Amino acid sequence: VAVELCLRTLIASHITNATVWIRSDNTTVVGCLKKGNSRGSEQNFIIRKIIELMQLHKVWVKCTWISTKDNPADGPSRGIFP
Numbered sequence: 001v002a003v004e005l006c007l008r009t010l011i012a013s014h015i016t017n018a019t020v021w022i023r024s025d026n027t028t029v030v031g032c033l034k035k036g037n038s039r040g041s042e043q044n045f046i047i048r049k050i051i052e053l054m055q056l057h058k059v060w061v062k063c064t065w066i067s068t069k070d071n072p073a074d075g076p077s078r079g080i081f082p
Contacts, residue, residue, distance in 0.1 A: 002077075003029065003061060004050050011057045018059055023066040025074060033063040 003022060010020060024030050032038040032047055054060050068074050075081065 001046065003033065003063065004046060004053075007050060007053050007059060007061055010059050011053065016058045020059065020061055022061055022063045023071065024063055025066055025068040025071045027065060030063045030065045033061070 003024075006020070006022060010018070028038075028043075032043055033050070036051065037047060038044050050061065
């Protein structure tokens with residue numbers, strides 16, 4: 001869901017013809033986005049929507065893994081702020 005929200009934010013900001021790298025500590029998210037599919041039907045629905053949005057708006061999201069301890073968004077995503 002976070003990747004889709006990021007993509008929608010980029011689209012709303014009128015960004016096109018761009019590749020954006022996202023770092024995630026969720027190996028499932030990274031793997032599914034790299035493969036373009038998942039075993040789960042709910043995840044596949046979201047992945048298809050992300051791919052459709054990328055193709056339509058020419059905004060490409062690439063995802064790479066980052067360890068949780070190196071992820072500056074981990075705390076805030078859990079409601080923990082410095």
